Amino acid sequence: MARPIVLYDQTNTRNIRTRSVINPTYKKAVVPPTTAPAAPPSTPKSLQPYEKFLVLDVEATCHRGTSFDFPNEIIEFPVSLLQWKDRTENCHASQLEVVGEFRSFVRPTWKPTLSQFCKDLTGITQEQVDIAPTFPEVLARFHKFLVKHGLVDEQTGERRVRFCWCSDGPFDVRDFVVKQCFISNIPIPHWLRGDILDVRLAVNYWLGVQALQRPESGPRDFPRRRSLNIPSQLEVLGLPVFEGRQHCGIDDTRNLAKIVTELARRGVCLLPNTAIEPYRRWQWMGKRGQILEEYCNPQVFR
Incomplete structure (x- = not known):
């Protein structure tokens, strides 16, 4: 039986032995094939400690030439909720399905x-x-979505099941959500805190494991990290091309959910792999939601 691919869990999940497969000293890299080998017909179920997954891909205000240091404001907040179809009593599973969606534009x-x-x-x-609710109002609506699907307690907001946030890179939570909560002068909700599964990083790890498993490969064949966008991730996993419009939040989210589902089918243990700092600060941050415009790029306001 093939061994499941295990990423790393920064939450120190009990009874799960994990290890890193990256050696930063490697000087040569093998570029993964454009089309990944097909998964075995009967992929074994992997240990999956998380019960549900919230796939998030926000859109935010931007200007040509600005970077992630800019005080972007979220303007679309879409989420796809995934849960297991075949999770056993001992927490093994391989099949995910979408059981809910949330989408709201944000003013x-x-x-x-x-x-x-x-x-x-x-x-x-x-x-x-212009007609959308503000970010605090959107979070209040999304809290009701979480309560409806049994993820959090209605009164306290505490988690009722073990769920994991997923995003394409760390940017959505690390940058946009943290910035927006500061701009809106609200604390980050309990259910939005914690480490996340960076799907882009997970796909790259999976490609590296495939390279190491080839008979002719050696330790130096592990590819360096590449920045694969969502269409490229779909391609290397042998999935159909991107459906919808790129940079439309809900379309990005739906395609990203397909990638998470495929990783699970291929035996990847879905665990958080990226730490998020909820109290991160940028130079433009003043006090209590104040934005110091003198520290923003002046070109975008001319």
Whole structure:
């Protein structure tokens, strides 16, 4: 029986032995094939300590030339909820399914007018955000979604089941959510804290494991980390091409959910692999939600 692929869990999950397979001293890298080998017909179920997964891919205000240091405001908050179809009593599973979706546009409050660059990139219109709720209102609506699906307690907001956030890279939670909570002058909810599963990193690890398992491979064949966007992740996993519009939050989220589902089918143990600092600060942050515009890129406001 093939051994399941185990990523690493920074939450120190009990009874799970994990190890890193990356050696940063490798000087040569083998580029993974554009099309990954097909998964075995009967992939064994892997130990899966998390019961449900919240796949998130937000869209935020942006201007041409700005970086992740900019005080972006979230303008679309979409989530796909995944849960196991075949999880056993001893927590082994391989089949995920989408059991719920949440989507809301968000009205920015610091700079409420979207740039033309942002509208062209995301497809979001000024009219859509003008009539949308603010971020605290969206979180309140999403809390009801979590309660409805049995993820958190209605009164305390504490987790009722073990679930994991998933995103394409660390940016959605590490940057956009942390910034937005500061701008909105609200604490990050308990259910939005904790480490996340960076799906982009997980796919890259899986590619590396496949390279090491080839008969002719050696330790130096582990590929260096590549930044694979969602269409590239679909391609290397042999999945159908991206469906929908790229940089549309709900379409990105749905395609990302397909990638998480496929990783599980191929025997990957889905665990958090990226730490998030909820109290991270940027230079433009003042006190209690205040944005110091002198520390923002002045070019974008001219």
